Amino acid sequence: MLGVTILGNNSAVPAFERHPTSQVLATSSRSFLIDCGEGTQIQLIRYKIRRSRISHIFISHLHGDHYFGLVGLLNSFALLGRQQELHVVAPPALQEVLELQFKLADTRMPYPLHFHAIQAPGHLMTIDDMEIRCFRTDHRIECFGFVFKEQKKPRRINAEAVQAHRVHYSAFENLRQGNDYTAPDGTVIKNEQLTEAAPKGKTYAFCADTRYDESIIPAIQGADMIYHEATYLDNFAAQAHLRFHSTSKEAARIAQKAQVKKLLIGHFSSRYDVLDAFETEAREVFPNTDLALEGVCYRIP
Numbered sequence: 001m002l003g004v005t006i007l008g009n010n011s012a013v014p015a016f017e018r019h020p021t022s023q024v025l026a027t028s029s030r031s032f033l034i035d036c037g038e039g040t041q042i043q044l045i046r047y048k049i050r051r052s053r054i055s056h057i058f059i060s061h062l063h064g065d066h067y068f069g070l071v072g073l074l075n076s077f078a079l080l081g082r083q084q085e086l087h088v089v090a091p092p093a094l095q096e097v098l099e100l101q102f103k104l105a106d107t108r109m110p111y112p113l114h115f116h117a118i119q120a121p122g123h124l125m126t127i128d129d130m131e132i133r134c135f136r137t138d139h140r141i142e143c144f145g146f147v148f149k150e151q152k153k154p155r156r157i158n159a160e161a162v163q164a165h166r167v168h169y170s171a172f173e174n175l176r177q178g179n180d181y182t183a184p185d186g187t188v189i190k191n192e193q194l195t196e197a198a199p200k201g202k203t204y205a206f207c208a209d210t211r212y213d214e215s216i217i218p219a220i221q222g223a224d225m226i227y228h229e230a231t232y233l234d235n236f237a238a239q240a241h242l243r244f245h246s247t248s249k250e251a252a253r254i255a256q257k258a259q260v261k262k263l264l265i266g267h268f269s270s271r272y273d274v275l276d277a278f279e280t281e282a283r284e285v286f287p288n289t290d291l292a293l294e295g296v297c298y299r300i301p
C-alpha cells in the first residue's frame with residue numbers, strides 16, 4: 001500500500017495552525033520525505049511518523065517554506081544516533097547551504113549522508129520497485145516536481161494450479177516473468193493457467209510550487225494521485241500568476257487535463273483562515289479533489 005501523509009499544507013509563513021510544505025510518502029518498506037519546511041520534525045513526532053524509516057529526502061526548490069526544516073532534522077538524526085545512510089535529493093545549491101552550516105557548527109554526522117544534485121528533468125533513481133523522476137515547474141526560481149512510479153510487478157503464482165499441473169518450483173521464476181510452462185513430456189501450459197496478474201503499480205506525483213503550466217502534463221499523465229499547489233482562490237488568479245503560484249481551479253484543470261484519478265490540493269495562502277472554498281472551487285472542475293489536511297494519510301487509489 002502506498003500512502004502520503006501531509007505534514008504541512010500552508011504556503012510561505014505558518015498560520016492558523018498550518019505549517020509550511022512537507023509530506024511523507026510511505027511504501028511497504030520505507031518512507032520518502034518530500035520537502036521539509038520549518039517545523040517538519042515537530043510534525044513527524046506529532047503524527048508518529050517513524051523517522052528511522054525515512055531513507056530519502058526530496059527537496060523541490062530553495063524557497064524557505066520548502067527546506068528551512070532540513071538542517072534541524074539532519075542535525076536531530078545525528079543527535080539521536082542515527083546510523084543508517086540518508087539520501088538528500090535537491091537542486092545543487094542546497095549542498096553549499098548544508099556544508100556551510102555544518103562547517104560553522106563543526107557538525108560531524110554519525111551516519112552517511114549522500115547528496116544527489118538534480119541536474120536535469122527525467123529519471124532520478126530507482127529504489128526497490130519504485131522509479132523516481134523529476135520535472136521542471138514554472139516558478140520564480142528553479143523548481144522540480146517529483147513522480148514516484150511503482151514498476152510493473154511480476155505475476156503471481158497460482159498455488160492450486162501449479163500443484164494440479166505438478167510444476168516444479170524451479171520453473172516459478174520463469175512463470176512470474178509471464179512465460180509459458182513446458183512440462184517434461186513436452187506439453188505446453190499457458191502462463192495464464194498458472195499465474196494471476198499482479199496488481200497494477202501506483203503512481204504519485206508531487207507538483208511542487210508552480211504557476212498554471214500545461215507543460216507538466218506529460219510528466220504526470222494518468223497518475224493515480226497528484227498533489228498540486230492551490231495557493232489562492234479563483235478571484236486571485238491574476239495575483240497567482242504574478243507570484244508564480246496557482247489557484248484551486250487551475251490545479252483542478254491540470255488534474256482534469258492530465259486524466260489523473262485523484263487530486264490533493266495544498267500550499268494555501270495565509271490570507272485564508274477557512275479552506276472550504278478551495279475544495280468547492282476545485283470540485284466544480286475536478287470532482288475527485290480533496291484538501292491536503294495535516295496529519296491525514298491519503299491512500300493512493
Ligand SMILES: [Zn+2]
Nearest residue numbers: 012063065209
Ligand atoms: Zn512555497
Ligand SMILES: [Zn+2]
Nearest residue numbers: 061063139209
Ligand atoms: Zn516557492
